[in-house]
Structures are given as C-alpha cells and as structure tokens.
Amino acid sequence: xxxxxxxxxxxxxxxxxxxxxxxxxxxxxxxxxxxxxxxxxxxxxxxxxxxxxxxxxxxxxxxxxxxxxxxxxxxxxxxxxxxxxxxxxxxxxxxxxxxxxxxxxxxxxxxxxxxxxxxxxxxxxxxxxxxxxxxxxxxxxxxxxxxxxxxxxxxxxxxxxxxxxxxxxxxxxxxxxxxxxxxxxxxxxxxxxxxxxxxxxxxxxxxxxxxxxxxxxxxxxxxxxxxxxxxxxxxxxxxxxxxxxxxxxxxxxxxxxxxxxxxxxxxxxxxxxxxxxxxxxxxxxxxxxxxxxxxxxxxxxxxxxxxxxxxxxxxxxxxxxxxxxxxxxxxxxxxxxxx
Amino acid sequence: xxxxxxxxxxxxxxxxxxxxxxxxxxxxxxxxxxxxxxxxxxxxxxxxxxxxxxxxxxxxxxxxxxxxxxxxxxxxxxxxxxxxxxxxxxxxxxxxxxxxxxxxxxxxxxxxxxxxxxxxxxxxxxxxxxxxxxxxxxxxxxxxxxxxxxxxxxxxxxxxxxxxxxxxxxxxxxxxxxxxxxxxxxxxxxxxxxxxxxxxxxxxxxxxxxxxxxxxxxxxxxxxxxxxxxxxxxxxxxxxxxxxxxxxxxxxxxxxxxxxxxxxxxxxxxxxxxxxxxxxxxxxxxxxxxxxxxxxxxxxxxxxxxxxxxxxxxxxxxxxxxxxxxxxxxxxxxxxxxx
Numbered sequence: 001x002x003x004x005x006x007x008x009x010x011x012x013x014x015x016x017x018x019x020x021x022x023x024x025x026x027x028x029x030x031x032x033x034x035x036x037x038x039x040x041x042x043x044x045x046x047x048x049x050x051x052x053x054x055x056x057x058x059x060x061x062x063x064x065x066x067x068x069x070x071x072x073x074x075x076x077x078x079x080x081x082x083x084x085x086x087x088x089x090x091x092x093x094x095x096x097x098x099x100x101x102x103x104x105x106x107x108x109x110x111x112x113x114x115x116x117x118x119x120x121x122x123x124x125x126x127x128x129x130x131x132x133x134x135x136x137x138x139x140x141x142x143x144x145x146x147x148x149x150x151x152x153x154x155x156x157x158x159x160x161x162x163x164x165x166x167x168x169x170x171x172x173x174x175x176x177x178x179x180x181x182x183x184x185x186x187x188x189x190x191x192x193x194x195x196x197x198x199x200x201x202x203x204x205x206x207x208x209x210x211x212x213x214x215x216x217x218x219x220x221x222x223x224x225x226x227x228x229x230x231x232x233x234x235x236x237x238x239x240x241x242x243x244x245x246x247x248x249x250x251x252x253x254x255x256x257x258x259x260x261x262x263x264x265x266x267x268x269x270x271x272x273x274x275x276x277x278x279x280x281x282x283x284x285x286x287x288x289x290x291x292x293x294x295x296x297x298x299x300x301x302x303x304x305x306x307x308x309x310x311x312x313x314x315x316x317x318x319x320x321x322x323x324x325x326x327x328x329x330x331x332x333x334x335x336x337x338x339x
Numbered sequence: 340x341x342x343x344x345x346x347x348x349x350x351x352x353x354x355x356x357x358x359x360x361x362x363x364x365x366x367x368x369x370x371x372x373x374x375x376x377x378x379x380x381x382x383x384x385x386x387x388x389x390x391x392x393x394x395x396x397x398x399x400x401x402x403x404x405x406x407x408x409x410x411x412x413x414x415x416x417x418x419x420x421x422x423x424x425x426x427x428x429x430x431x432x433x434x435x436x437x438x439x440x441x442x443x444x445x446x447x448x449x450x451x452x453x454x455x456x457x458x459x460x461x462x463x464x465x466x467x468x469x470x471x472x473x474x475x476x477x478x479x480x481x482x483x484x485x486x487x488x489x490x491x492x493x494x495x496x497x498x499x500x501x502x503x504x505x506x507x508x509x510x511x512x513x514x515x516x517x518x519x520x521x522x523x524x525x526x527x528x529x530x531x532x533x534x535x536x537x538x539x540x541x542x543x544x545x546x547x548x549x550x551x552x553x554x555x556x557x558x559x560x561x562x563x564x565x566x567x568x569x570x571x572x573x574x575x576x577x578x579x580x581x582x583x584x585x586x587x588x589x590x591x592x593x594x595x596x597x598x599x600x601x602x603x604x605x606x607x608x609x610x611x612x613x614x615x616x617x618x619x620x621x622x623x624x625x626x627x628x629x630x631x632x633x634x635x636x637x638x639x640x641x642x643x644x645x646x647x648x649x650x651x652x653x654x655x656x657x658x659x660x661x662x663x664x665x666x667x668x669x670x671x672x673x674x675x676x677x678x
Binding site (some may be wrong): 001002003004006008048049051052067077078084085086088089092093095099100101102103104105106107108114117121122124125126127128129147185187188189191227274311312314315318320323325 | 340341344345347349387391392416417421423424425426427428431432434435438439440441443444445446447453457460461463464465466467468524525527528530595649650651652653654657659662664
C-alpha cells in the first residue's frame with residue numbers, strides 16, 4: 001500500500017463512478033462551459049449571501065454526482081470535503097442538507113486532491129461502499145474574505161488569479177465502471193519565503209514540484225508514465241516557475257504533457273490575469289473536463305497535483321510568509337493498468 | 340472493516356505508541372496539571388502573537404510525542420491535524436516546522452477524534468508505519484476570533500465555556516506497545532436550530548448522542564461494553580441535555596460511566612462557567628490524563644466522542660443556526676480485546 005515515503009498505491013483501484021460539476025456565470029462564458037453539469041447565470045444563486053450561494057454550489061455538485069451515479073443519498077457513507085471560507089462553513093452547511101457522515105478537510109485549493117486521496121484510501125481499505133468527495137469556491141465570497149469585496153473595485157497586479165465560482169464532487173466506489181484512482185502522494189508544507197498574496201502561483205510552484213517529484217521517486221516511474229500531468233491553479237506565473245524548477249532538477253517533464261487547471265477553465269480575453277484559482281478550480285476542471293476527455297479515450301493516465309496556499313488574511317497581516325502544499329493523485333482509465 | 344453504516348472496526352488495532360500534551364497557565368492551575376508533558380506560565384509562549392503561541396503549542400505537542408516514542412521527525416510519514424483558527428494556520432505553520440506530509444482537517448472541537456479515526460484507518464490499512472495526529476486551541480487567539488478580544492472584558496452568560504490553551508498529539512503505529520484504537524464512528528451534521536454561540540454545549544449535545552448511539556448500533560454492542568464514555572466539550576449544560584436525550588431514547592448509559600473532558604480539566608473555582616471547550620480540550624485530556632489512567636490500569640475500554648460546533652463568526656452574524664458534529668473513537672488497553 002505504502003510506496004516510498006509518502007505515496008499510497010491502491011491495489012483495488014477505487015472507481016470514480018460519477019462526478020458532478022457546477023459553475024457560475026463567469027465559468028459559463030469560459031472555455032469549458034460544455035463540461036459543467038449545471039451553470040448558473042446568477043452569481044447569487046437566488047440566495048441572500050454569497051456564502052449561501054457557495055453552499056448551494058457544493059450541494060448541487062454532490063446531488064449531480066449521486067444522480068448520475070444512480071445512488072441515493074442514504075447509500076453515501078461518507079463525505080470528505082472542504083473550501084476556503086473561514087471554518088469551511090459552506091461545506092459543513094451543505095453536509096447538513098446532504099446528511100452523510102462528514103469528514104471536514106482544509107487544504108485550501110489542494111482540498112480536491114486531499115479528499116480524493118483520502119477517499120480512495122478509505123474505499124480501497126473497504127471502509128466504504130460509496131463515498132463522496134469534493135471541493136468548492138465562490139469568487140465573491142472568497143474575494144471578500146481574502147482580499148477586498150469586489151464592489152470596492154480594487155485593482156490587481158498581473159500576477160493575481162481569479163477565484164473560480166464552482167464546485168466539483170466525485171462519487172467513489174470499489175465497484176462499477178469508470179476512471180480509477182491508482183495512487184496518491186501527500187504533500188509537505190513548502191514555504192520559500194514569499195509574502196505576496198497576489199502571487200499565489202509563484203508561491204505554490206515549489207510545493208507542486210516537491211510533490212510531483214516525490215511521486216516519481218516513490219513509485220519509481222518517470223514523467224513519461226503519464227499522458228498528462230496537471231497542476232491545480234499555478235496560473236501562468238506559477239507554471240513557468242515550476243517548469244524552471246523541473247529543468248533545474250533534471251526532471252524530464254515535457255511542456256506539452258504539463259498543464260494547469262487554472263489556465264484551462266477561462267477563455268482568452270476574460271480578465272483573469274495570471275489564470276484561475278480557488279478550491280473549485282481543480283475540482284471542476286478535473287471532475288468535469290478532464291474526466292470527460294479520459295472517458296472519450298483522449299488519454300489514459302493522468303496525475304493531478306492540486307496546489308494550495310495555506311495562508312489566512314490574518315497571517316498575511318502579521319507579516320508571515322505563505323506556506324504552500326500540493327497533493328497528487330493518479331487517475332487511469334481504459335487500459336490494462338498493471339503498473 | 341466497515342461495521343453498519345458509518346463505523347470502522349480496525350482489525351490490526353493501531354497502537355498509540357506515545358502522546359504529547361502541552362498547556363498554558365490556566366491549565367497549569369487546573370485539575371489535570373500533572374498529566375501535561377509541558378506547561379507554560381506565559382500565555383504568549385514568548386511569541387509576538389497569540390496565533391504564533393498557538394502554533395508553538397502544537398509543534399511542542401508533536402515533538403514531545405516523537406521524543407517519548409523514540410521516533411525521529413523523518414520517520415513520521417503523515418501528520419493529520421487542525422484547529423479552530425481561520426484557515427487552520429497554526430497547524431499548517433507548525434507543519435512547516437515539523438516537515439511531515441500533512442493532511443489538514445477541520446472538525447472544530449471534534450478534530451482530535453476526526454484525526455484519530457482517519458489516522459487509525461491509514462495505519463490499519465498499511466498506509467503508514469508511523470503517523471502523528473492531534474489538535475490544539477489557544478484561549479486568547481480563539482476568543483479574539485470567535486467572540487471578543489479578552490482585553491475588551493465582555494461579560495459572558497453561565498452557559499458559555501472556556502477555551503483551553505493546549506495541544507495534544509498522538510503517535511500512531513501498527514507496531515509497539517500501548518493503548519489500541521479499535522474502532523471509529525464518523526459523525527453526521529446535526530443542527531437542532533440553536534443560534535446562541537454562548538451555549539455550544541447545548542447545541543452539540545444532540546450530535547454527540549447521534550454518534551454515540553450509532554456506534555452502539557453499528558457495532559452491535561451496548562454502553563456496558565465501555566468502562567468510560569467520554570464526550571469532548573459538552574460542559575455542564577450539554578452533558579445534562581445529552582443525558583436527557585439518552586434517557587428519552589432508552590439508551591442505557593449510566594451517569595457514572597459518562598464523563599466530559601470539558602468538566603475534567605479545570606478546578607472548582609476557576610471561572611470557566613459551563614466548563615472547558617476548544618479543539619485542545621479533548622486532545623489534551625484524552626492524550627494526557629485519560630491515557631495515563633488507562634496505562635495505570637484504572638480502566639480498559641473507553642469511547643471518546645469529540646464534539647464540534649461548525650459555525651463561524653460570519654455564519655452567526657448572518658443569522659444561521661449552529662450545525663454540530665461528533666466523531667467517536669474507541670481505545671482499549673490491557674486485556675484480551677477480542678470483541
């Protein structure tokens with residue numbers, strides 16, 4: 001089960017039976033609108049607060065996953081999830097509605113893969129027949145908390161990223177058909193001393209590199225094993241930094257096979273500066289777009305390294321640097337995956 | 340592995356090899372001062388902020404656990420932990436120092452047992468040789484964030500509880516000698532419509548009852564199986580509410596076998612109103628006092644149901660009710676534990 005120091009290899013290869021992805025108006029105008037199960041024209045989702053809208057996004061993603069998987073609420077044994085809001089209230093409040101026994105996670109924007117890693121471990125170890133895992137973010141709720149209310153109209157530097165309004169959830173089981181979770185590498189906290197909350201990609205890049213390289217070492221494979229290696233939300237700046245680091249370390253990752261969810265979701269011309277971010281970024285892009293492409297046979301093996309910046313508004317105000325983390329999960333589909 | 344709907348039974352019975360507990364000045368004057376590995380006379384722990392002091396508490400608890408277990412930092416494969424502060428920065432920043440691959444959790448004051456449940460699952464499934472799990476809180480950091488800065492001198496009603504300044508961590512392994520983790524029941528979100536953040540015990544009691552009763556049903560045992568059933572931080576009010584609920588449901592829990600960490604840690608006369616609370620409450624009382632008593636042979640089987648209130652200051656301001664949760668873990672020591 002344990003490979004190397006911090007990688008789990010799942011011998012029973014838990015199946016992603018189905019997924020649910022929900023987005024907001026900005027995502028509806030984006031590059032991947034076709035891959036969402038549900039898109040809202042109203043950023044408020046007809047709720048009284050952005051936090052309530054955030055909660056509804058996650059509820060709907062979980063409901064869509066259950067609906068598409070043909071599983072009733074009562075058969076979901078556990079829900080593992082989290083978000084960026086203080087005390088992850090949108091996720092916890094959604095779990096009040098959903099009713100499943102709940103394990104709250106906090107990994108900032110790495111939460112999607114923290115949940116998939118732990119969820120796959122639980123299913124692999126016969127700890128659940130069915131469980132849900134997911135993550136979400138809401139642009140206005142997150143901006144208000146971490147930076148300025150959007151109504152304030154504050155300007156941003158070109159290194160800044162745009163928080164996705166969206167939720168993605170996956171229904172995992174040890175039975176059924178679909179892409180399979182084959183291994184997971186858990187991240188360490190990496191802090192290179194950066195302090196600029198408007199350059200998260202740059203801060204997170206070393207954490208992504210650390211985890212991805214540990215994955216290859218622990219599994220004794222090289223990057224060519226994967227058709228696609230995708231990071232969570234490094235954006236343009238962070239992706240460039242990470243490519244430089246791979247080069248410096250002699251890790252043979254090809255530019256073409258190395259992509260970033262934060263650079264996929266929006267369209268050229270949308271004012272997202274360095275790219276997308278938020279706990280809902282990798283959750284919606286992986287559980288929507290990328291798994292759809294996998295199911296179509298476009299590629300067979302993918303490593304997803306979701307990246308997270310573990311700061312808070314208070315830690316920034318107190319002059320702290322930004323500690324970062326990345327968790328990587330491999331998903332394989334459509335071939336004899338004996339490795 | 341899975342018993343009933345939401346209980347895991349650990350066939351390999353992961354061992355709590357060692358623990359570390361650290362407290363502040365108020366805890367040093369409390370009832371259980373003898374059971375702490377380290378007590379600080381200075382609430383600031385010589386740091387510049389309460390949040391930094393909070394971080395140091397957790398670092399020290401983990402270091403103590405490793406030291407007592409004779410395990411070097413590099414041999415700890417994973418660290419599962421969390422706290423109450425926004426974006427759980429004290430725990431994340433501590434993990435920057437500790438260096439272990441890190442899974443951040445948020446279960447408010449139930450985090451101690453969320454971590455022990457997941458940690459035991461991972462060790463039981465051969466996902467780690469050694470891992471650390473723990474939780475912490477700091478009175479002044481938590482009061483400032485959730486209520487008022489203590490310097491403000493706000494009055495509190497008798498239903499309020501006192502947040503523990505303390506951290507508790509446990510080193511888990513599938514080898515070695517010590518109390519063993521035998522099963523865990525994961526909580527659902529239970530919300531009875533209470534809105535008063537100064538009566539957390541009353542809000543959390545139904546969640547504790549829900550999980551404890553599910554534990555008996557799932558494992559097909561009755562309360563007499565345990566020498567001690569201990570809740571996290573219900574306090575006087577919450578304990579009374581939960582006893583009423585058990586009585587109403589016909590669950591035969593005896594008053595003597597049913598205790599609360601929040602009623603153990605402080606001394607008569609300390610101004611803690613309804614009792615103690617905070618993520619560090621159950622973590623320090625269980626990993627210090629209760630495991631010490633177990634090792635002395637005072638009792639053999641204990642069920643710990645750590646309770647958490649999943650609100651945020653913002654959700655309260657927005658008029659939301661308080662969703663609550665409890666995770667229960669059974670720890671056994673010193674007998675043929677065949678059940």
